[in-house]
Amino acid sequence: MNIQSSQKEMPHVVIIGGGFAGLRAAKDLRKAQARVTLIDRSNHHLFQPLLYQVATAGLSPANIASPIRHVLGTQKNTEVLMAHVRDIDLDKKEVIVRERQKTEEHRVPFDYLIVATGARHGYFGHDDWAKNAPGLKSIVDATNLRRKILLAFESAELEDDLEVRKALLTFVLIGAGPTGVEMAGAISELAHKALAEDFRRIDPTHARVILVEALPRILPQFPDILASKAQKKLEKLGVEVRLEKPVDCVDEEGVTIQGERVHSKTVIWTAGVVASKAGEWLKAETDRAGRVKVNGFLTLPNRDDVFVIGDTACVVQDGKPLPGVAPVAMQQGCYVAKALLHRLGGQPWTEPFKYRDKGSLATVGHHYAIARIEGLNMRGYIAWWVWLIVHIYYLIGFRNRLMVLFQWAWAYMTFQRGARLITLEGDASHPGS
Amino acid sequence: MNIQSSQKEMPHVVIIGGGFAGLRAAKDLRKAQARVTLIDRSNHHLFQPLLYQVATAGLSPANIASPIRHVLGTQKNTEVLMAHVRDIDLDKKEVIVRERQKTEEHRVPFDYLIVATGARHGYFGHDDWAKNAPGLKSIVDATNLRRKILLAFESAELEDDLEVRKALLTFVLIGAGPTGVEMAGAISELAHKALAEDFRRIDPTHARVILVEALPRILPQFPDILASKAQKKLEKLGVEVRLEKPVDCVDEEGVTIQGERVHSKTVIWTAGVVASKAGEWLKAETDRAGRVKVNGFLTLPNRDDVFVIGDTACVVQDGKPLPGVAPVAMQQGCYVAKALLHRLGGQPWTEPFKYRDKGSLATVGHHYAIARIEGLNMRGYIAWWVWLIVHIYYLIGFRNRLMVLFQWAWAYMTFQRGARLITLEGDASHPGS
Numbered sequence: 001m002n003i004q005s006s007q008k009e010m011p012h013v014v015i016i017g018g019g020f021a022g023l024r025a026a027k028d029l030r031k032a033q034a035r036v037t038l039i040d041r042s043n044h045h046l047f048q049p050l051l052y053q054v055a056t057a058g059l060s061p062a063n064i065a066s067p068i069r070h071v072l073g074t075q076k077n078t079e080v081l082m083a084h085v086r087d088i089d090l091d092k093k094e095v096i097v098r099e100r101q102k103t104e105e106h107r108v109p110f111d112y113l114i115v116a117t118g119a120r121h122g123y124f125g126h127d128d129w130a131k132n133a134p135g136l137k138s139i140v141d142a143t144n145l146r147r148k149i150l151l152a153f154e155s156a157e158l159e160d161d162l163e164v165r166k167a168l169l170t171f172v173l174i175g176a177g178p179t180g181v182e183m184a185g186a187i188s189e190l191a192h193k194a195l196a197e198d199f200r201r202i203d204p205t206h207a208r209v210i211l212v213e214a215l216p217r218i219l220p221q222f223p224d225i226l227a228s229k230a231q232k233k234l235e236k237l238g239v240e241v242r243l244e245k246p247v248d249c250v251d252e253e254g255v256t257i258q259g260e261r262v263h264s265k266t267v268i269w270t271a272g273v274v275a276s277k278a279g280e281w282l283k284a285e286t287d288r289a290g291r292v293k294v295n296g297f298l299t300l301p302n303r304d305d306v307f308v309i310g311d312t313a314c315v316v317q318d319g320k321p322l323p324g325v326a327p328v329a330m331q332q333g334c335y336v337a338k339a340l341l342h343r344l345g346g347q348p349w350t351e352p353f354k355y356r357d358k359g360s361l362a363t364v365g366h367h368y369a370i371a372r373i374e375g376l377n378m379r380g381y382i383a384w385w386v387w388l389i390v391h392i393y394y395l396i397g398f399r400n401r402l403m404v405l406f407q408w409a410w411a412y413m414t415f416q417r418g419a420r421l422i423t424l425e426g427d428a429s430h431p432g433s
Numbered sequence: 434m435n436i437q438s439s440q441k442e443m444p445h446v447v448i449i450g451g452g453f454a455g456l457r458a459a460k461d462l463r464k465a466q467a468r469v470t471l472i473d474r475s476n477h478h479l480f481q482p483l484l485y486q487v488a489t490a491g492l493s494p495a496n497i498a499s500p501i502r503h504v505l506g507t508q509k510n511t512e513v514l515m516a517h518v519r520d521i522d523l524d525k526k527e528v529i530v531r532e533r534q535k536t537e538e539h540r541v542p543f544d545y546l547i548v549a550t551g552a553r554h555g556y557f558g559h560d561d562w563a564k565n566a567p568g569l570k571s572i573v574d575a576t577n578l579r580r581k582i583l584l585a586f587e588s589a590e591l592e593d594d595l596e597v598r599k600a601l602l603t604f605v606l607i608g609a610g611p612t613g614v615e616m617a618g619a620i621s622e623l624a625h626k627a628l629a630e631d632f633r634r635i636d637p638t639h640a641r642v643i644l645v646e647a648l649p650r651i652l653p654q655f656p657d658i659l660a661s662k663a664q665k666k667l668e669k670l671g672v673e674v675r676l677e678k679p680v681d682c683v684d685e686e687g688v689t690i691q692g693e694r695v696h697s698k699t700v701i702w703t704a705g706v707v708a709s710k711a712g713e714w715l716k717a718e719t720d721r722a723g724r725v726k727v728n729g730f731l732t733l734p735n736r737d738d739v740f741v742i743g744d745t746a747c748v749v750q751d752g753k754p755l756p757g758v759a760p761v762a763m764q765q766g767c768y769v770a771k772a773l774l775h776r777l778g779g780q781p782w783t784e785p786f787k788y789r790d791k792g793s794l795a796t797v798g799h800h801y802a803i804a805r806i807e808g809l810n811m812r813g814y815i816a817w818w819v820w821l822i823v824h825i826y827y828l829i830g831f832r833n834r835l836m837v838l839f840q841w842a843w844a845y846m847t848f849q850r851g852a853r854l855i856t857l858e859g860d861a862s863h864p865g866s
Contacts (some may be wrong), residue, residue: 073630199502406835
């Protein structure tokens, strides 16, 4: 693959990663006097805040994923490369990539580099827990989790051993951030509403959903008052919330929470993330979560041609590192594009990045949400509408917005979940049996 | 799992397979004075006629699949078992099943048995072709095929070797029945419309789509005049139709069609099916395609308590075996339920099964279809509307109907395909790179 084929005279901006940060940067560079290349190993941009809805059979994968190629299709200065990044050669200013299922490596030269490779679940040194407590970062994670959750009910229906049946109907979520809370609410509703009528031997409403958190409260990014309301709502939905309970161990049969043994066949990890390998590639200084420490202009301290943004970057503002959330990533993508547009145009750029926190939102089950917006605290039904409108608005692509809205309207009226699909590698043969 | 737990005094009807035949029978037995158990190894009923739309990124899997448990959820005399059938013990009147990921076998006793286990792709003795020429029978088949087709374009974009690039952009469909024809039209439109703008190095509209058929014409179930119109339409869409061309060989690099070598990285098999293993389980006489020969009442010749229906059954009517299509399966499911309702009520049942052929439908790309309905031949735009209405009508579940209609309306207006999603087992880690 010869990446230097066209328009060689223009500066080349390479973006690694098509998440919120990278895609935003690419879109905002549409009028740049530069060639732009976005590299991602998957072909789609993923709307991660709604990934838990795929995992709980509310939405289909295609509802929250858009082909990056299509999003940038009409942007003539931009191309999209679906490839794995292996390394970055800062001296030669090249990104080293490998295509899928191939062994040769290619070098993609850049004049400016934007690294936005995201983060994945981190197990605080207990990587062996990953197998029994999967996390939720990609479409594959979500469909695997959906299969696991739905199969737990199926297996319980067939199980005579009451202890095993109990373990099958016990769902443990580790980590009470927004994903853990939203997921706990969704699983509880799945059991109490969508599945309630569909089994004959088990009563899905007897399923236990346990949300475990090491800190003394849930949802640390929300004010105390909202977090405690959300906790009450969760408990009303049947979720058991266990605070100040560090997890000692996760294995095939369940978890041990501060000495207490809980038998569970479905343990889900939403407790922590570690940044991608970008720190290694860049040989840069990182924080404990592996995030690359950048300066106020979001570049490496000694390299103003290399930006690091999104969950991969550690940006300290007002003495605290910024959280790894979509608004931070999007504002950083926007900022970097703006800085580059100035610099490519020969203008100086002296304005450092400043995150403007517009607020946070989280849903807790059916038509209940908490919201902190521009200093205003909201909760309940109206906050849920705000949550809905904000999420629909940010979902890329007009069609997806309408589809999701429609799917939700339907689920709202009927409590049914449209994507209750168990796909097994083994079911490729004849349909019966 | 103790299947004999409840209502033991009522006769027990066991149905194997939740496809068109089995599900129809189960639904029509809702008021039967019997316990009904439907066994399927997957949790969903699949609307197979639209499976090619999933394979070509037009629809999401959940749009054409409904959880069997939910479809039958309110039917109090019925339960659903998600399990694999291993064998049938006709002497003891028991079905031997195994649960997923378990080794023990269970026995499910029956008074009446309905076997509707379908069919899968058959390679006429060339089972080694399966690897390089996959067929299309399940959701997993469809998403695998979707991944393969979309990745072919991605790989071509990265490929410098012009010969390899050509092979990547060559799609061969073997078998010109409805699935082959509809698939060929859909791939051609995917290349010419949805993907046309999205690549920089390749021109997707240069993709070749070749439809190969051993018989002298396409679509044998349609009148000559309609088939030849459909062929013209396909050719207008850019599909190369090769008739009277038996395939000599399929391998990793392509196919050999009557001595001619065609390099292709995507070969799709839609040429033949073989019935499920039901013939072995029942130790019954089968035809060449493995279908169980049944009498006019759709039972085994010597066993009036064992029905075989749908693609698994060979039913000869007017000297010809009935085709393996959804209307035949549904009418057989309906018939068997009616016969059982009579017999369970103590009434004699003497009316043999008679298939009433209402017609056939097939689409060829965007707003063109051919239809033979009650002896009337139609083609073009109006036939496409008939196709649309009939398919929407038969899609199980109100939500799916609306969702699919909406998705189609959108695709119709924009030529875009909503489910252009490549999910790889390997993309479970961080999103960039």
